Amino acid sequence: MSNILNPLYIAVSWVIIMIHKLVSPIFSPDSGVSWALSIIGLVIIIRILLIPLFVKQIKSQRALTALQPHLKAIQSKHKDDRQKQSEEMMKLYKEHKTNPLASCFPILAQAPIFFALFTVLNGIGKKPPRAHGVLTIADVNNAAHATIFGAPISATFLGSTNGSVKIVTVFLIAFMSITTFTTQRQLMVKGMPKMDSSNNMMLQQQKIMLYAFPLIFAVSGVNFPIGVLIYWSTTNLWTWGQQFYVIKRNPTPGSPAYLELQAKRARKSGIELPVENQEESPQTPGSTLEIKGQRQQPVKKKRPKKK
Amino acid sequence: MRSALVSAIKLYQKWISPMFLARCKYYPSCSSYAATAISVHGFKGLAMSAWRLIRCNPWSHGGVDYVKSKNGSLISGSATT
Numbered sequence: 001m002s003n004i005l006n007p008l009y010i011a012v013s014w015v016i017i018m019i020h021k022l023v024s025p026i027f028s029p030d031s032g033v034s035w036a037l038s039i040i041g042l043v044i045i046i047r048i049l050l051i052p053l054f055v056k057q058i059k060s061q062r063a064l065t066a067l068q069p070h071l072k073a074i075q076s077k078h079k080d081d082r083q084k085q086s087e088e089m090m091k092l093y094k095e096h097k098t099n100p101l102a103s104c105f106p107i108l109a110q111a112p113i114f115f116a117l118f119t120v121l122n123g124i125g126k127k128p129p130r131a132h133g134v135l136t137i138a139d140v141n142n143a144a145h146a147t148i149f150g151a152p153i154s155a156t157f158l159g160s161t162n163g164s165v166k167i168v169t170v171f172l173i174a175f176m177s178i179t180t181f182t183t184q185r186q187l188m189v190k191g192m193p194k195m196d197s198s199n200n201m202m203l204q205q206q207k208i209m210l211y212a213f214p215l216i217f218a219v220s221g222v223n224f225p226i227g228v229l230i231y232w233s234t235t236n237l238w239t240w241g242q243q244f245y246v247i248k249r250n251p252t253p254g255s256p257a258y259l260e261l262q263a264k265r266a267r268k269s270g271i272e273l274p275v276e277n278q279e280e281s282p283q284t285p286g287s288t289l290e291i292k293g294q295r296q297q298p299v300k301k302k303r304p305k306k307k
Numbered sequence: 308m309r310s311a312l313v314s315a316i317k318l319y320q321k322w323i324s325p326m327f328l329a330r331c332k333y334y335p336s337c338s339s340y341a342a343t344a345i346s347v348h349g350f351k352g353l354a355m356s357a358w359r360l361i362r363c364n365p366w367s368h369g370g371v372d373y374v375k376s377k378n379g380s381l382i383s384g385s386a387t388t
Contacts, residue, residue: 053365083383087371090334094370102330104337105364208325 006133008116013133015042016120020139032148036230039117039153043234046113047242053106058246061100065253067092114231121227125154148226157222165226172229173221177214179236183243184210190257191247309346312353316342332369333359343374343382 019041020034027033064071070092078084093099123130129140146153150164157169188210221229251257316338324338331337340359344352355374363369373381 056365086334090332090369090371093332094368097368099332099367099369101332101369103332103363103365103367103369104330104360108360 005112005116005119008112009120009133011133012042012113012116013120013135015045017134017139030142030146032146032151032153035143035146035153035227036148039227039230040234042117043231043238046110047235047238050106050109054242057100057102058250060098061252062250063096063098064100067096067098110235114228117231118224118228121154121225124227125152125156125159125225129154151226153227153230154225156225168226169221169229172226172233173218175233176221176229176236177217179233179240180213180217181210183236183240184213186240186243186247190260191243191252191255309349312345313342316345332363332367333372334370335373337363340372340374347374347376347382 016035016038019038020029022041023034023037027037071089074085074088074092078088120132120135123132123135124140124143129137129144131137131140135143144152144154147164149168151160151162151168152165155162155165155169157166157173160166188207221232224232247255247257248261251261320338329336333340335343337356337360341352341356344355344359346352348355352374359372373383376382
C-alpha cells in the first residue's frame with residue numbers, strides 16, 4: 001500500500017515544502033502559520049485543478065433545460081415505475097451526450113491526496129517524527145515543533161492534553177461542520193428546482209443528513225491532526241464559495257435562485273414581470289409561456305461570453 | 308465473503324450515500340451494480356464493479372447498464388436502490 005501511494009506522498013510533500021519555502025520569509029520557517037499556509041495552498045492547487053470538471057458538470061446541467069420537455073414526458077409516461085423512469089432518463093442523457101450527474105470521480109480523486117496528507121502529517125506527529133516523500137528529517141522535526149495558536153499542527157484532539165490543541169481542534173471541527181451545513185442548506189433552499197412529490201422521500205432523507213453530517217464530523221474529527229482539519233476546513237470553504245458563485249451568477253433553471261436572478265435582471269432592464277407566478281400560473285398558460293421565453297433569453301445570450 | 312461485501316454496500320447505500328446528492332451517471336447506480344455483480348459473480352463481480360466505477364467518470368455519458376447473469380441475460384429486477 002505504501003509503495004502504491006509513494007508517488008502521492010512525494011507530490012503532496014513536495015507541494016507543501018515549496019509553499020513553505022515561499023511563505024517562510026514572511027512568517028519564519030519555524031512558525032505553524034507557514035505550515036498551515038502550505039496546507040491551505042495545497043488545497044487551493046487541488047481545487048483549481050478540479051475547476052474544469054466542475055465547469056463541465058455545470059454546463060451539462062444547464063444543457064438539461066433543453067431536454068426538460070422530454071424528461072417531463074418520461075416522468076408522466078412511467079409515473080408508477082421508478083425503475084423504468086430512471087432507465088429512460090439515463091437513455092435520454094446518453095442519446096444527447098450530456099449527463100448532469102457528477103460521478104464519484106471528484107470525490108475519489110481527492111481521497112488519495114487526503115489520505116497521503118494524513119499519512120505525511122501523522123508521520124510528523126510520531127515520536128520520533130517520521131519523514132515521508134521529499135520531506136527531510138530536518139523538515140519533519142521543524143514541522144513537529146511548529147505551532148499555530150500554541151497548538152502543534154500534527155496534534156489531535158484525543159492525542160493531546162494541551163489546552164491550545166483542544167481549543168484549535170474544536171474551533172476547526174466547528175468550522176468544518178458549519179461550512180458543510182451551510183453548503184448543503186444553500187443548495188437545498190436556493191440551488192435546486194422545486195421537487196415534485198415523487199422526490200419527497202429523497203428530500204426528507206437529505207434533510208436528516210443535513211444535521212447528521214456535522215455530527216459525523218465532530219465524532220471523526222477528534223482523531224485527525226490539526227493539519228488535516230485545516231485541509232478539510234479549507235476545502236469545505238472552497239466548495240461553499242464555488243457553489244455560492246454558481247448559485248448567484250449562473251443558477252439552475254427553475255431553482256429559487258434562478259427566479260431571483262431573473263427578477264433582478266428584469267428590474268434592471270425595466271420590464272415588469274410577475275415573478276411569483278412563474279412556477280404556477282395555470283390560468284393563462286399561453287401568456288406564461290411567452291414570458292418564459294423572454295426570460296430565458298438574457299441568460300442564453302450572456303452564456304457564451306462568460307466561458 | 309460475498310454477503311459481507313454486499314451488506315457493506317447496503318450500509319453505504321443506507322447511511323453514507325444519502326449525504327451526497329445523486330451523482331451516478333449510470334442506471335442502476337454503481338453501488339447497486341456492485342451489489343448485484345458481487346452476489347452473482349463473486350470475485351469477478353468485484354472486478355466488474357471496479358471497472359464500472361472507473362467507467363463512471365466526468366468524460367462518460369452514462370446510460371443504462373445492468374449486470375449480466377452467468378447465462379448472459381441482464382439482471383434488472385431484484386437489485387434496486
